[in-house]
Amino acid sequence: MDGSGQHISFTVISEGEEYIIQTCENEYRNLMVLLNDKIYIEDFGQCGGQGRCATCMVEVTAPNGALLTLERNEQSTIAKKGGATGNCRLSCQIFINSALNGAVINVLSDIY
Template sequence: MYLLEDQFWLEDFGECKGMGKCGTCLIEVIKAPNLLMDLQRNKSNTLKKAAVHHQSIRLSCQLFIDHTLQDAILKIYEPY
């Protein structure tokens, strides 16, 4: 989340500053099987409150920049 906020200056992005409560830092996992399997760091209640039911959506504030992101393809989620 901080990387995206720092690089792209997205308005209304990451309102709770990484607490996993607001649901404003949503990303779509295009490619990264490890991220799709692990929902324990992604607050499932926050995703439900944000009316997100797609399995590939995650909270960027709950992802760490480490080896699990190698070769991952992520996209900032924009609900329509």
């Protein structure tokens, strides 16, 4: 063991482009911050991660149904913005940990 964070790899789809993202545990505060750093997405994460704006909404497909537990207030923020389907999440409420490994994250910014 060298003490460094666990290596994490997942796929992001944004505006028809596919990106393989490599990171490690807790390298970023949350997935919204990571996406803004690695990929430029217009008007993404406007409330700065407070779970209010839903501009950071993503559709998540993860092995074993991981990542589908919503945080407090997430459901109502998502519903307000019309993201009703079962696997929508606010990416600012997703932490960078092993649950992301192998996931596919579809950025939904084009619904605005």
